[in-house]
Amino acid sequence: MGEHPSRSENASAGGRGVTRRHSPAAGTGVSPGSYDEPPFGGGGALPKKARFSMESGFRGLSVAAGAMVLVIIVAIAVFLISKALPAINADTENFLTFKQWFPNETSPKFGIAALAFGTVLTSVIALIVAVPIALGIALFLSHYAPKRLATPLGFIIDLLAAVPSVVFGLWGRDVLMEPVRNFSAWLNEYFNWIPLFGGDGPFGRSILLGSLVLAIMVLPIVTSLSREVFQQTPGMNEEAALALGATKWEMIRTAVLPYGKPGVVAAVMLGLGRALGETIALALTLGVVFTISFNIIENGGNSIAANIANSFGEANATGRGALIASGLVLFAITLVVNMAARAIIYRRREFRDSAA
Amino acid sequence: MSLLERESAGVVMTPDNIRTKHMPLLVNLGIALAALAVAAAVVFGASIGNWVLVVALGVVFYLVGLQIVAGRIEGRRAARDRMWKTLIYAACVLAILPLASVVWTLVSKGASRLDGDFFGSSMNNIGARDPDGGAYHAIIGTLEQVGIATLIAVPLGVLGAIYLVEYGRGKFATTVRFFVDVMTGIPSIVAGLFILSFWVLIVSPWFNNGTPRFSGFAASLALTVLMLPTIVRSTEEMLRLVPGPLREGAYALGVPQWKTILKVVLPTALPGIVTGVMLAVARAAGETAPVLLVAGGAASINFDPFAGGQQSLSLFVYQQAGDASRYAPARAWTAALTLVAIVLVLTIAAKLLARRTSLSK
Numbered sequence: 163m164g165e166h167p168s169r170s171e172n173a174s175a176g177g178r179g180v181t182r183r184h185s186p187a188a189g190t191g192v193s194p195g196s197y198d199e200p201p202f203g204g205g206g207a208l209p210k211k212a213r214f215s216m217e218s219g220f221r222g223l224s225v226a227a228g229a230m231v232l233v234i235i236v237a238i239a240v241f242l243i244s245k246a247l248p249a250i251n252a253d254t255e256n257f258l259t260f261k262q263w264f265p266n267e268t269s270p271k272f273g274i275a276a277l278a279f280g281t282v283l284t285s286v287i288a289l290i291v292a293v294p295i296a297l298g299i300a301l302f303l304s305h306y307a308p309k310r311l312a313t314p315l316g317f318i319i320d321l322l323a324a325v326p327s328v329v330f331g332l333w334g335r336d337v338l339m340e341p342v343r344n345f346s347a348w349l350n351e352y353f354n355w356i357p358l359f360g361g362d363g364p365f366g367r368s369i370l371l372g373s374l375v376l377a378i379m380v381l382p383i384v385t386s387l388s389r390e391v392f393q394q395t396p397g398m399n400e401e402a403a404l405a406l407g408a409t410k411w412e413m414i415r416t417a418v419l420p421y422g423k424p425g426v427v428a429a430v431m432l433g434l435g436r437a438l439g440e441t442i443a444l445a446l447t448l449g450v451v452f453t454i455s456f457n458i459i460e461n462g463g464n465s466i467a468a469n470i471a472n473s474f475g476e477a478n479a480t481g482r483g484a485l486i487a488s489g490l491v492l493f494a495i496t497l498v499v500n501m502a503a504r505a506i507i508y509r510r511r512e513f514r515d516s517a518a
Numbered sequence: 519m520s521l522l523e524r525e526s527a528g529v530v531m532t533p534d535n536i537r538t539k540h541m542p543l544l545v546n547l548g549i550a551l552a553a554l555a556v557a558a559a560v561v562f563g564a565s566i567g568n569w570v571l572v573v574a575l576g577v578v579f580y581l582v583g584l585q586i587v588a589g590r591i592e593g594r595r596a597a598r599d600r601m602w603k604t605l606i607y608a609a610c611v612l613a614i615l616p617l618a619s620v621v622w623t624l625v626s627k628g629a630s631r632l633d634g635d636f637f638g639s640s641m642n643n644i645g646a647r648d649p650d651g652g653a654y655h656a657i658i659g660t661l662e663q664v665g666i667a668t669l670i671a672v673p674l675g676v677l678g679a680i681y682l683v684e685y686g687r688g689k690f691a692t693t694v695r696f697f698v699d700v701m702t703g704i705p706s707i708v709a710g711l712f713i714l715s716f717w718v719l720i721v722s723p724w725f726n727n728g729t730p731r732f733s734g735f736a737a738s739l740a741l742t743v744l745m746l747p748t749i750v751r752s753t754e755e756m757l758r759l760v761p762g763p764l765r766e767g768a769y770a771l772g773v774p775q776w777k778t779i780l781k782v783v784l785p786t787a788l789p790g791i792v793t794g795v796m797l798a799v800a801r802a803a804g805e806t807a808p809v810l811l812v813a814g815g816a817a818s819i820n821f822d823p824f825a826g827g828q829q830s831l832s833l834f835v836y837q838q839a840g841d842a843s844r845y846a847p848a849r850a851w852t853a854a855l856t857l858v859a860i861v862l863v864l865t866i867a868a869k870l871l872a873r874r875t876s877l878s879k
Contacts, residue, residue, distance in 0.1 A: 192856050199646060220776035221685055227677030228686065228694045231750065234743060235697055238704070245715040280670045298609025306606055315610070317869065322617055324797075324865040326804025328835045329751040329854045335839065336627075336847065348567060378616045385613075409599035431864070432703060439705020441807035442836055461714040471810055471836075494702070500703035 249483025752794025
């Protein structure tokens with residue numbers, strides 16, 4: 163169906179559904195037998211305005227369901243704050259700048275600094291790896307691949323998004339760790355003059371591993387969203403570029419990419435939102451060290467979400483409060499990122515429907 | 519032959535055949551082989567890496583060689599076009615590799631424990647030295663938790679979507695729609711923490727003599743929070759695709775709006791709504807983090823979602839992955855295979871259903 167479906171098109175599109183389900187009901191509605199009950203609005207008489215009708219009841223239900231979403235978001239903030247505040251008050255260090263995490267001791271010491279740093283660093287590296295590849299695939303699917311290949315390939319990419327994160331985490335720990343360890347050792351041998359690749363081991367359970375697993379998980383989101391945006395490029399723009407003698411790449415660079423830019427930015431930010439909140443995959447692949455270090459190949463790294471999963475088991479009341487406080491920070495960060503992404507999408511309405 | 523003559527001969531004019539000089543495929547292959555050979559010589563000559571580096575360097579050399587040779591034959595712009603085409607194809611290959619690896623590992627490692635014992639027994643009384651043990655309790659937990667979550671989330675989500683499409687006007691509807699979208703991005707662990715602080719720590723002590731109680735139902739609530747926005751979004755899109763004249767026809771016959779929605783709009787959009795629900799269910803079945811925080815994760819079979827800890831399949835994978843027993847990885851991979859099978863069957867069924875409906879795009 164096109165952007166502006168014509169009437170006749172609609173008639174045929176919905177026609178079968180109506181004739182099957184509805185017209186018998188309409189027929190009986192007019193039949194004399196049913197005139198005992200007052201007809202709904204028909205017959206030239208307006209229905210009496212009931213004080214409580216099904217109409218207002220149903221309407222109220224649906225409004226309540228819609229408002230439920232707002233209630234939940236507010237409730238998340240309220241309940242997280244209510245449980246986090248006692249723990250933050252009990253904290254003997256500065257919650258925002260302290261790096262270590264000892265909330266279960268008699269004088270609790272914990273801070274979000276190292277965790278927040280690790281969260282942002284892994285997500286950013288994951289995006290640096292994933293976004294170029296995702297854009298490449300999106301362009302391949304929308305402009306290079308023949309339709310026979312593009313449809314199943316797009317399907318496979320969508321399936322990649324459905325694979326649970328715990329499976330990626332397990333795969334990252336059991337399969338990807340070995341190649342990453344070798345690669346890290348290689349990087350360390352030849353590039354240890356770059357601070358990112360310095361240190362003297364051991365390697366493997368590192369930020370690099372976590373970021374690569376994250377990149378694989380973010381890839382399908384960025385891909386499917388960008389592909390839809392690229393596919394919506396007006397054919398006129400593309401043909402105009404080609405008619406002026408542009409090569410295929412020049413056409414993409416001058417027509418497709420500028421048109422899709424806001425959509426791509428939004429896709430990247432949604433991917434960032436997903437990467438920031440990813441829990442289990444990072445809990446299985448990062449090497450749980452509470453430091454702030456740009457070394458990405460040595461064992462180490464941690465993130466807010468992974469720390470919640472890892473330390474929840476042995477947390478006492480204050481420990482739980484501390485974890486909830488860190489979750490509150492995560493909630494705030496992802497809320498800001500997501501709202502910014504959605505605001506960008508909303509500014510260009512035509513992308514709204516593709517933003518799943 | 520002039521361009522005009524070509525056109526009259528019935529040749530479709532594309533940028534590819536207007537250009538007269540064209541680099542033959544053989545030259546292209548030659549560059550690729552030469553690049554690989556040079557890369558191999560450099561890498562093994564200086565012994566700075568293995569075949570992975572050879573391939574990586576080979577691609578770089580191929581791009582450089584292509585730029586030079588194609589630049590000579592076809593011109594600089596065409597050469598750049600070829601370079602980007604190569605990069606885009608390479609991105610595709612690069613993305614397929616991890617997926618293939620995940621699938622291969624799942625099947626090869628997961629098949630070892632695919633036996634009746636795995637699906638028929640729990641982890642009760644299974645010590646570190648016992649090779650058996652199964653995921654029966656976890657499968658029960660997943661089914662119950664996701665089932666309850668679906669029962670709560672579907673009516674709420676569909677009603678919410680009905681509000682957005684049929685009733686919602688003005689600022690409030692826009693706000694709701696915006697926050698539904700924002701809510702899809704809430705991390706699952708935050709949903710788990712929310713239910714932990716709201717249900718487990720504050721509400722459940724009322725029913726349990728003052729001590730917090732972890733339960734499968736709490737996990738269902740957390741999954742509901744995650745499913746709700748997905749269902750609202752997909753249902754909303756489906757309801758919007760229902761043609762306006764259908765509604766107008768019903769109104770013209772004097773059918774009130776709520777009955778029109780229930781009897782005309784919803785049945786028409788039903789296949790699409792079911793698709794969206796199935797995708798949401800698939801996503802919820804794979805969630806680990808919220809279940810980890812609120813379900814308790816028992817080792818024995820527990821059919822009661824309201825009392826006592828419950829296991830779930832994804833949580834089972836995570837726990838077995840962290841278990842020191844040498845039999846644990848096999849259990850983890852088999853459970854992961856089961857989980858992926860459930861999720862993929864749901865997803866593929868949903869997508870096939872979506873393709874068959876007349877309303878979907």
